Amino acid sequence: MxxxxxxxxxxxxxxxxxxxxxxxxxxxxxxxxxxxxxxxxxxxxxxxxxxxxxxxxxxxxxxxxxxxxxxxxxxxxxxxxxxxxxxxxxxxxxxxxxxxxxxxxxxxxxxxxxxxxxxxxKHQYDERTPETLNLPERHWFWGTLLRSRKIYRDVIIASVVVNLFVIVSPLFIMNVYDRVVPNNATDTLWVLAIGAGAAYFLDYLLKKARSHFIDIAGKKSDILLSAQMFEQTLGLQFSARPVSVGSFARNLQEFDYIREFITSSTVATLVDLPFTLLILAVVGLLGGPLVFVPIAGIVIIALHSWFIQPGLRAAIENTQRSSAQKHAALIETLSGIEGIKAKSAEGELQHRWEQLTGHIAMWDIRTRSLTTSAATLSALVIQLVNIGIVVCGVYLIVDQSLSMGGLIAAVMLSGRSLAPVAQLSGLSTRYYQAKSALIALNKVMDLPVEQQNHNSSLKTPDISKNILLDRVSFQYPKQHGVALNNISLEIKAGEKVAVIGRMGSGKSTFQRLLMRFFTPTAGHIRVDGIDLQQLSPHELRDRIAYVSQDTQLYFGTIRDNIALGAGYVDDEKVLEAAELCGVTEFTNRHPLGLQMPVAERGSNLSGGQRQSVALARALLSNPSVLLFDEPCSAMDSLTEYQFRERLRELAADKTLIMTTYKSSMLELVDRIIVFDRGNLIADGPKDKVIEALEQGKVTL
Ligand SMILES: Nc1ncnc2c1ncn2[C@@H]1O[C@H](COP(=O)(O)OP(=O)(O)OP(=O)(O)O)[C@@H](O)[C@H]1O
Missing domain, CATH: 3.90.70.10 (Cysteine proteinases)
Known part of the structure; x- marks a missing residue:
């Protein structure tokens, strides 16, 4: 396909x-x-x-x-x-x-x-035909919900019928009291009872169908929305990456509030709310002025709900923000636990954690107390409305303008009219939680992704051709000073180049720009004369074997980690890459071999072992450019020697660009580029640059 x-x-x-x-x-x-x-x-x-x-x-x-x-x-x-x-x-x-x-x-x-x-x-308009009415674009969330509009339409139809059935029971009781009892008409009683029973059975079926449909629509939207969110997260540009992984993850988790909002109970309450008016109209028809009693009750509940809104909003906002902060602290602690233990800093972190937990608990209690106060008040108002209707109804019966049955029907109906209104406070809590989550997620969905249009990139040329940097400067987002300053150089196909320099001099940044993780703030990088920005990042990265300084391994097996992103690969190829990079040195000693388990972030492996797995992964696809950032920094000297010798063969027909602090690795290169504080201070044949460094002509 x-x-x-x-x-x-x-x-x-x-x-x-x-x-x-x-x-x-x-x-x-x-x-x-x-x-x-x-x-x-x-x-x-x-x-x-x-x-x-x-x-x-x-x-x-x-x-x-x-x-x-x-x-x-x-x-x-x-x-x-x-x-x-x-x-x-x-x-x-x-x-x-x-x-x-x-x-x-x-x-x-x-x-x-x-x-x-x-x-x-699909028809595409071009710039000669600009938009005039600025029609809204399809929103990631509302647009997805709209896809289930047919289901929601059926839900509304079912709700109309369900709410019509609400008046069946009071009318049945009214007729029994007013017509059956005074005339001893037991036959009519049975006819009425069977009719009401049938209506209730239908009502049961419709309610079941309604909640089933709401759940189906909710599930469908949930799957689509979650997929969109994860796709967005994976596609984020490096420059737009969140400052805190923990709080970002928490924001994504808050989607649960939205999920809850779009499922049964909330949607059913929302749909039932307008039918309060219909039920009130029936109370008005039956009991005339009696209708003002439930109306007064509704006004009191609605006013209370309205008054607590600012407090509720603040409580929910603070709870959600502190939860994100707590999550960020948790992730940071777990990922850096070794350093914390080494410095015996547990107490400090425990203190911070307890403070945050206390803060969240305070706002949580506030949210609950506001929601509970509204629920308790609603229950009280419903009871008072019942008493009020009975008292007023008795006066109307005395006045002969209301029957006994009419009064009972009015009491029952007023209770039903207040039920959805009584849920207003719970509804508004869920609404604010979902709204706050939606705002946070909207921000995530608005962040720039790497490839907006999958059809706008040029097919990546064979990047075994020359790579040219033309006056390239780069500054990390929200950072002072440039990481690379006005760099111009050309790396010819098949060249073997080492990039050296003091720490923080811009060596890794140079490699990240070549991988298109970031875009130069000035200047251009060209491959075979084509600007890197025009190329598909996926294709470009497929053709470069990149191993960064921080080797990233993932939960699974060694084989999974080597074959990551390569789709289906032969075991032979995996074994070949594993042997080349020294992975088999340690997997051969394990009973499971390449199926040896890898813990999250490769925490059960040594630094050198992680590095060799990462190298094997990079070399698996036989790319034309090798881009290594300190490839052997964690390897023992024998493994490094063996890797170096195999790499010499492997890199023979490839371009090799490698940053290194190890002089032994310089054996593999012919040319050395020296960076200092983001500037290119030397670039030339290996011997000449080493000589200049030794003579102090170039100082680091
Ligand atoms: N992700 C980042 N966000 C912000 N600034 C960064 C980031 N990565 C690096 N820098 C900054 O950019 C500059 C160059 O960093 P870079 O990692 O390229 O140096 P390097 O030469 O590879 O250093 P080392 O040899 O220590 O790895 C440094 O001043 C560093 O503080």
Whole structure:
């Protein structure tokens, strides 16, 4: 299917490579399925719709279409030739050569599964036709909820009927008191009872169906929204990365409040709220002026809810902010526990933790006390309204303007009219929690991501070509001073270069810019004459073996960690990379070999072992550029020696750019670049630069 999508790109003249098309998608075994195909197509401006269709139903006007074939295969049909009506032929784009072939009806029909994905280009306006009415863009949250609008429409219809049934019971009781009892009409009683019973049974079914539908809509939105949020988190530009991982994670977790808000109880209360007016109208019809008693009750509850709003808002805001702070402290402590223990700083952190917990508890209690006060007041008001209705009703009965049955019906109905209003305070708590969570998430969703348009990047040229830095400067966001200052240099294909300099001189920053983790604040980086910004970051990174100073390993096995991001790879290739980087030195001693478990962040491995796994991972895809930041800093001298010798062979036909403090590693390079405080202070053949350093002509 990926190949069909790639062919569709060619068909519609969209520039995108296969790796850009699937970048960031949750593929299973490296394959696209129908939902993922639709997602991938949507990102490049194509609209894809899967339908069940037979080959005969396929009309050439709706082509191109992707035909799903047996054995998980697919083909792209671009035309139907019906010159000869007895033998229709289908023009199928060949995925290998990009050429076309004509396939007979019978051959295709035999292979088809019956599912066809119709694909068309979404219309794109260009800058010559600017927007005039500034129509709102589809919001990530509301737009997703809108997708379930049909379900919510059914929920509203069910709610109307459910609320109509609310008046059944009071009317039944009224008729029993006013007509059945005075006339001993037991037959009528049974007719009424059966009618009311049937109505209640229907009411039960509708309520069940309503909550089921609300849950389905909520679940659907939940899955879509969570996927969008995670995609956004993974795609964030490095420059927009949150200051605190812990509080960022907490903000994402607050999505739970939104989830709660869009599920059953809240939505049902919200939908029931307007029907209070209908029930009040029935009370008015039955009891005339009696209706003013529940209205007074509603006004008191609503006013109380309104008065507590500012306090509630403040309490919820403070609870959520302090929870984010607490979460940030927890993550920071857990990730740096060794340093804390080494300095016996547990007490300090414990103090900070307890202070935060106390602060959260204080605001939590405030939220609860406000919500409870509203709930208690509502319960009191409902009781008082009942008494009020009975007292006023008796006067009306004495006045003969109300029947006994009418009074009982009015008491029952007024209780029902107050029920949704009584939930207002609980509703507003959930509303503010969801609103605050939505604001925090809106900020996350507005952060810039690396690749907004998956079809706007150029296909990455072979980056084994020259890499040129043209007056490149870079300053980290919210930092004083530049990390790199006006750097111009060219690294030729196949060159072996060491980047050296004192700590903080900009060596790692230089590599991060080459990886496009950050964009230069001035100047340009070009690969084969093309600005790095025009290239797809995913493709670019696929072609560079990058190993950073902080080796990152993930929970799983050594094999999982080596094959990370590579999709399906042969065991042989994994073993080859593992041997090359010295991983087998320690996995061979383990009973599980390459299946040896790795704890989170690789905490069960030594620094050197982590480094060798990271190197094996980088070298697995046989890239054309090797970009290493202190590759052997944590290795013992024997492992380093063995790695160096193997790297010498491996890097023979590749470009090697390596930062190092180890003079032994300089054996691998021909050229040395020296940085100092972000400036390029020396660049030349290895021997000359070393000589200049020794003679003090270049000082670090
Ligand atoms: N993520 C970051 N955010 C803000 N500033 C940073 C960041 N990373 C590095 N810096 C700053 O940029 C400058 C260059 O750092 P860089 O990591 O490139 O140095 P380096 O030469 O690799 O140092 P070392 O040899 O110690 O790793 C330093 O002043 C550092 O404080």
């Amino acid at each position: 990926l190949e069909c999508l790639f062919q569709l790109c060619r068909h519609y003249h969209i520039t995108a490579s296969p790796s850009t098309l699937i970048a960031g998608l949750p593929l299973e075994n490296g394959q696209l399925d129908t939902p993922l195909f639709i997602r991938a197509a949507d990102r490049i401006g194509l609209s894809a719709r899967p339908l069940k269709s037979s080959l005969d139903q396929l009309n050439k006007l709706v082509l191109p279409a992707v035909l799903l074939l047996k054995n998980n295969k697919a083909c792209l049909v671009t035309d139907i030739s019906d010159d000869d009506p007895s033998a229709k032929q289908y023009r199928v784009l060949s995925t290998e050569s990009g050429g076309c072939s004509l396939v007979e009806w019978a051959a295709l029909e035999q292979e088809m599964t019956g599912e066809v994905i119709f694909v068309k280009e």
